[in-house]
Structures are given as structure tokens and as C-alpha cells.
Amino acid sequence: MVHNGPAIVLANPQMGENIGAAARAMLNFGLTDLRLVNPRDGWPNQRALDMSSGALEKMPTVQIYETLAEAVGDLQLVYATTARPRGLIKAVYTPRSAANEAYMRLRAGQRVGFVFGAERTGLTNDEIALCSHIIQVPTNPDFSSLNLGQAVLLLTHELFQAGDETPERILETGDSPPAPQEDFENFFKRLEAELEDGGFFTAEGLKPTIVRNIRGIFTRAELSLQEVNTLQGIVSALIGRKAAHKKAARKK
Amino acid sequence: MVHNGPAIVLANPQMGENIGAAARAMLNFGLTDLRLVNPRDGWPNQRALDMSSGALEKMPTVQIYETLAEAVGDLQLVYATTARPRGLIKAVYTPRSAANEAYMRLRAGQRVGFVFGAERTGLTNDEIALCSHIIQVPTNPDFSSLNLGQAVLLLTHELFQAGDETPERILETGDSPPAPQEDFENFFKRLEAELEDGGFFTAEGLKPTIVRNIRGIFTRAELSLQEVNTLQGIVSALIGRKAAHKKAARKK
Numbered sequence: 001m002v003h004n005g006p007a008i009v010l011a012n013p014q015m016g017e018n019i020g021a022a023a024r025a026m027l028n029f030g031l032t033d034l035r036l037v038n039p040r041d042g043w044p045n046q047r048a049l050d051m052s053s054g055a056l057e058k059m060p061t062v063q064i065y066e067t068l069a070e071a072v073g074d075l076q077l078v079y080a081t082t083a084r085p086r087g088l089i090k091a092v093y094t095p096r097s098a099a100n101e102a103y104m105r106l107r108a109g110q111r112v113g114f115v116f117g118a119e120r121t122g123l124t125n126d127e128i129a130l131c132s133h134i135i136q137v138p139t140n141p142d143f144s145s146l147n148l149g150q151a152v153l154l155l156t157h158e159l160f161q162a163g164d165e166t167p168e169r170i171l172e173t174g175d176s177p178p179a180p181q182e183d184f185e186n187f188f189k190r191l192e193a194e195l196e197d198g199g200f201f202t203a204e205g206l207k208p209t210i211v212r213n214i215r216g217i218f219t220r221a222e223l224s225l226q227e228v229n230t231l232q233g234i235v236s237a238l239i240g241r242k243a244a245h246k247k248a249a250r251k252k
Numbered sequence: 253m254v255h256n257g258p259a260i261v262l263a264n265p266q267m268g269e270n271i272g273a274a275a276r277a278m279l280n281f282g283l284t285d286l287r288l289v290n291p292r293d294g295w296p297n298q299r300a301l302d303m304s305s306g307a308l309e310k311m312p313t314v315q316i317y318e319t320l321a322e323a324v325g326d327l328q329l330v331y332a333t334t335a336r337p338r339g340l341i342k343a344v345y346t347p348r349s350a351a352n353e354a355y356m357r358l359r360a361g362q363r364v365g366f367v368f369g370a371e372r373t374g375l376t377n378d379e380i381a382l383c384s385h386i387i388q389v390p391t392n393p394d395f396s397s398l399n400l401g402q403a404v405l406l407l408t409h410e411l412f413q414a415g416d417e418t419p420e421r422i423l424e425t426g427d428s429p430p431a432p433q434e435d436f437e438n439f440f441k442r443l444e445a446e447l448e449d450g451g452f453f454t455a456e457g458l459k460p461t462i463v464r465n466i467r468g469i470f471t472r473a474e475l476s477l478q479e480v481n482t483l484q485g486i487v488s489a490l491i492g493r494k495a496a497h498k499k500a501a502r503k504k
Contacts, residue, residue: 024402028396028398029392053399058395084424086426087426089423089424089425089479091423091474092422092424093421094419094421097420138416138418139280139281140281140412143280143310144280145305147273147277149402150273150280150402150405153405154406154409160392161348166390168348168349169344169345169346171342171344172336172341174341224341227341
């Protein structure tokens with residue numbers, strides 16, 4: 001996350017547990033500017049501390065305000081996270097599109113904040129009117145009310161994602177490097193020969209197709225060198241058993 | 253969300269609160285197949301019920317299993333949500349890329365599941381080995397441990413997003429439609445004339461630029477018809493005050 005990370009503003013939060021969960025979610029994604037407007041149970045709050053799993057101790061002091069207007073006074077772009085309000089004309093964004101715009105604005109050095117309303121009542125129209133944009137989370141319309149801490153997590157995750165460059169997929173093979181193609185071929189040619197020897201290819205015409213399909217199983221697995229060696233050992237063990245079976249059969 | 257929604261599997265969950273939060277997060281995004289492996293405090297669990305805000309009552313019965321192998325037995329694609337494990341070679345995906353693939357597989361009618369480990373210890377290597385893919389959430393490396401309910405929310409949100417078509421931005425103007433261009437022009441020409449009359453344009457050469465900039469303020473606001481009418485009223489009121497000022501000045 002960028003250094004001048006955005007502010008998370010909780011307007012009239014009721015339960016300390018939710019404030020703590022919000023703080024933990026923030027620090028999970030590198031944010032530390034938490035502002036509270038009139039927390040119902042005062043501040044500091046032991047339940048918030050417990051629920052934050054250490055996040056509140058690691059963050060700068062939480063700022064407390066009496067009004068939302070004061071809490072957002074220094075911000076240059078303010079999002080209200082809420083259901084779509086009636087009677088207010090404001091653009092409504094998805095969390096993802098808001099996060100992408102906010103990220104660009106933060107990178108440009110601007111001060112950005114996200115406002116969340118009280119647990120049961122959400123933001124009032126007067127509070128929403130202080131914000132320039134609205135974020136509405138697309139949800140199941142029959143059960144749409146998100147927990148406050150969960151809503152903060154969803155948004156901070158989207159913000160982190162906006163600037164994150166983690167590859168979509170990584171295959172780490174640890175101590176053993178991915179197998180060079182020739183090691184794989186040595187294994188596969190041997191497997192093919194042993195299968196031929198074992199009478200596996202009953203219909204000669206189908207052999208090329210069957211070989212390709214078996215090859216597909218092993219290439220899809222993206223084998224490490226160690227795994228190719230393990231497969232060589234597996235073939236040896238199975239051949240040995242077959243040989244033992246044959247020997248046993250001869251004895252009978 | 254698609255109808256054969258994926259299963260959320262909690263392996264050895266400890267706190268009922270987290271199970272309830274997970275259930276709420278699932279139903280927020282339309283998922284209802286919750287499976288528990290050896291919940292520490294048994295099942296049903298009053299704290300889970302309380303924390304779910306009604307979600308558990310609305311979902312089909314939660315299924316309880318003794319082993320993770322049983323819990324994922326019917327699934328065709330199983331993701332483990334965990335930090336990258338040591339000593340296991342498995343592809344690691346971001347939540348978003350996993351959600352996109354899972355969504356395509358669900359649409360194709362396949363049975364998909366996501367496994368989450370116990371609160372403190374996460375998934376064991378034996379549990380991870382039962383899963384085909386790994387999801388690791390990109391987070392702040394200095395404070396990376398997500399709350400269990402939060403982790404479930406993050407993933408169910410990403411799954412919902414994979415199939416969601418909510419526009420990135422909507423501007424709803426409610427009862428008043430967006431202003432037709434000609435209504436806007438009537439207002440703006442009048443404003444310009446009144447400003448001219450009031451001696452606003454002191455440097456004639458700069459007038460075109462200034463007019464364009466003022467126009468920018470109002471076009472950026474994407475005005476509704478009602479708002480254009482309100483602006484007409486504002487101009488009238490301000491002119492009236494100016495006229496009153498002039499009258500007062502003449503009386504002195």
C-alpha cells in the first residue's frame with residue numbers, strides 16, 4: 001500500500017468488537033489511519049483492543065472526533081460506504097472501481113478516506129451528503145447487510161489489490177527445481193517401454209493416442225526433478241512386483 | 253452466484269463467533285453449503301447462531317464431519333486457503349484468480365470447495381495435501397494473519413465478483429431526469445450574461461478561458477433537470493441581493 005494510506009472513518013460505531021475487527025483488517029492490508037466519530041462506548045475500548053489481535057497497539061493513536069465533518073475535514077476525496085440512498089444524486093461505485101480510482105489518487109499524493117456508518121442504521125443522508133462518492137457492495141439482495149468489520153476488510157482488501165503485483169499463480173518447487181525436459185523424457189520413454197513390455201497397448205492403432213493422454217497426466221503435473229526420480233522409483237517398484245509375481249507364478 | 257454454489261469447509265474451527273461470521277459472509281454472497289470438520293465446541297453453537305445475524309437459520313443444515321477427507325469427498329476441485337506451505341509443491345493462486353477459475357468450473361456444473369484451517373494453527377500439511385490448489389491472500393507481510401470469518405468473507409466476495417455484472421459506476425438521478433443539454437445551455441448563457449453585467453470578466457482576453465473553466469464545474473456535476481432549475485433560482489436570488497445592495501447603496 002502507498003505510504004499516505006487512506007483514512008478509514010467509522011461514524012458512530014457501537015460495538016468495540018467491530019472497531020477492533022476493522023483495525024485488524026486495516027493493518028492486514030497496511031493501513032493505519034483509523035478515525036472514530038462518537039464511538040458509543042467511548043475510547044479506548046477493551047473489546048476493541050482484544051478483537052484487534054494487536055493491530056491497535058501497532059497503529060498510530062486512533063483519532064476521535066465529535067462530528068463527521070471534522071473527521072473528514074482534511075480529506076480531498078471521501079467515499080461513503082452505504083446502500084444506495086434515496087433522494088440524493090450521487091455516483092455509486094463498486095468497491096473495486098472505487099479502490100482503483102482511490103489508489104491512483106493516493107499515488108498522486110492526495111488524501112483519501114472511506115466512511116462507514118453505524119452497525120444498525122448505516123449513514124444518514126446528512127452524513128452521505130458530506131461525501132463525494134458512494135460505494136455500494138454488490139451482495140445477495142435477500143441478505144445484503146454486511147458486518148461492519150467485514151465491510152472494512154472487503155474495502156481494504158480491494159485497496160491492497162489495486163496496487164498488488166502478486167502473480168495470479170505461482171508454482172514453487174522448493175529445494176528441487178522443475179525437471180529438465182530430458183529427465184522427464186527419460187522417465188517417460190522408460191514408462192512407455194515397460195508398458196509395451198507388459199502388454200498394456202492391446203490395440204496397436206490406438207497406441208499413439210493413449211501415449212499422448214498418459215503424457216498429458218504427467219506434463220500437467222509440472223514435475224520437479226525429485227518427483228521425476230520418485231516416478232522412476234515407482235516404475236522400478238512396480239516392475240519388481242510384476243517380476244516377483246511372475247516368479248511366484250512360475251513356482252506354482 | 254450460480255446455483256450449485258461452492259462448499260465452504262472449516263477444518264477444526266474453534267470459536268463459534270467465527271463460524272457465525274463465516275455463515276453471515278457466505279449468505280451475504282449467496283452461498284449456503286457450510287461444512288464443519290470437528291468444531292471444537294460442538295454443534296449447534298449458540299455463539300455461532302448469534303453472530304450469524306440470522307444466516308444460519310436461513311441456510312440448509314450445516315454438515316458436520318469427523319475428517320477433512322470426508323468433508324471434501326464429493327468435491328471435484330478443492331482449494332486450501334492458507335499461507336504457502338513448506339515442503340509441498342502446489343500451485344499458489346491469488347483469491348481473485350482462484351475465484352475466476354472456480355466460477356467457470358461451477359458454471360460448468362462442477363462441485364468446488366474452499367477449505368479454511370483452525371484459527372491459530374491453520375491447515376496442517378496433511379490437510380493441505382488433500383486439496384488440489386492453494387489460495388494465499390496477499391497481505392501486509394508484517395501483519396498477515398486474517399481472522400477466520402474475514403478470510404471467508406474475502407473469498408466469498410471474490411467469488412460473487414467473478415460473476416457479478418454491476419456497472420462500475422452508476423449515477424441515478426431519481427425522480428428528476430438528467431438535464432437536457434438545452435436546459436443546461438439556457439442556464440449557462442444566463443449565468444454568463446449576468447456575470448458580464450456584474451463586471452466579472454475584468455480581462456476581456458481571458459474571458460473565453462474563464463467561461464470554459466466555469467462550464468467545466470457544472471458539466472462535471474452531471475446535473476439533473478431539477479438541479480438546473482435550482483441553479484436558475486440561485487442566480488435569481490443572488491441578482492436580487494445585488495439589486496437590493498445597489499438600492500441600499502443609493503439610499504445612503
